[in-house]
Amino acid sequence: MAAMSHTFTHAITRAPGISVTKGLRAVDTGAPDLERFRAHHQDYVEVLRSTGAKVTVLEPLEDYPDAVFVEDTALCLPEGAIVMRPGAPSRLGEAAAMAPVLRKFYGDVLAIEGPGFIEGGDILTTEREILVGRSARTDGAGIEELRGLVSRWGYAVREVETPEGVLHFKTDCSLVDEETILATERLAASGCFEGYRVILTGEGEEAAANSIRFNDLMLVPAGFPKTAERLSNAGYEIREIGNSEAARLDGGMSCLSLRFSPAK
Numbered sequence: 001m002a003a004m005s006h007t008f009t010h011a012i013t014r015a016p017g018i019s020v021t022k023g024l025r026a027v028d029t030g031a032p033d034l035e036r037f038r039a040h041h042q043d044y045v046e047v048l049r050s051t052g053a054k055v056t057v058l059e060p061l062e063d064y065p066d067a068v069f070v071e072d073t074a075l076c077l078p079e080g081a082i083v084m085r086p087g088a089p090s091r092l093g094e095a096a097a098m099a100p101v102l103r104k105f106y107g108d109v110l111a112i113e114g115p116g117f118i119e120g121g122d123i124l125t126t127e128r129e130i131l132v133g134r135s136a137r138t139d140g141a142g143i144e145e146l147r148g149l150v151s152r153w154g155y156a157v158r159e160v161e162t163p164e165g166v167l168h169f170k171t172d173c174s175l176v177d178e179e180t181i182l183a184t185e186r187l188a189a190s191g192c193f194e195g196y197r198v199i200l201t202g203e204g205e206e207a208a209a210n211s212i213r214f215n216d217l218m219l220v221p222a223g224f225p226k227t228a229e230r231l232s233n234a235g236y237e238i239r240e241i242g243n244s245e246a247a248r249l250d251g252g253m254s255c256l257s258l259r260f261s262p263a264k
């Protein structure tokens with residue numbers, strides 16, 4: 001294991017395409033507005049860049065409406081990258097499309113071959129371990145295959161449960177620093193963060209749990225003042241980013257990037 005799990009030299013994002021309006025969603029609250037989505041995405045990329053990281057913005061993949069949510073396609077560790085096998089059939093091809101991009105940054109690009117499934121949104125990498133939430137998209141076989149792959153680099157994988165009805169494990173939590181996790185009360189109540197300091201999202205602000213720590217900044221979706229205040233009071237520097245359109249497709253701050261520091 002190498003490097004701090006919240007400091008990054010690189011990020012990969014993908015601009016939303018026209019087809020993003022057809023992205024998967026648990027509840028239909030209307031298609032996202034493409035122009036607003038693009039504007040939010042640009043703000044997001046600028047904030048990542050403001051920390052000094054090198055941010056790649058890939059071209060839209062119109063055949064894959066959810067391709068803007070690049071996080072689900074790979075797990076990027078300092079030692080190498082692992083291409084995921086998304087549990088959503090419409091998203092399988094997105095992972096394959098990410099493999100050649102990752103090879104530009106890494107000597108070692110491995111892949112989950114199946115039969116299991118696993119999506120990056122279910123994986124929280126901390127300083128001590130890799131937590132993977134079993135979910136509608138990630139099954140036990142996918143987690144076992146990941147465990148086998150990352151053991152060569154000395155990582156321990158711990159399987160945990162994603163709350164019922166929640167898309168991904170990280171829909172409900174994010175890493176804040178080496179010992180701190182931001183989480184919803186419903187997820188923290190499961191006890192899976194024992195040994196970590198937990199900051200809970202504000203009442204009625206569960207959607208703020210999908211934030212990201214990126215170098216010196218905490219990127220938090222706009223519109224969750226209680227959670228932003230809690231983080232700010234705890235000493236973290238907040239940047240609020242509009243997320244109304246990604247949220248229509250169950251997406252948040254983590255889903256929009258792969259964040260990594262390849263060990264050269």
Ligand code: CIR
Nearest residue numbers: 024069121168249250251255
């Ligand atoms: C999906 O259902 O796959 C997309 N509409 C949202 C993916 C969000 N990704 C993430 O939480 N990592």
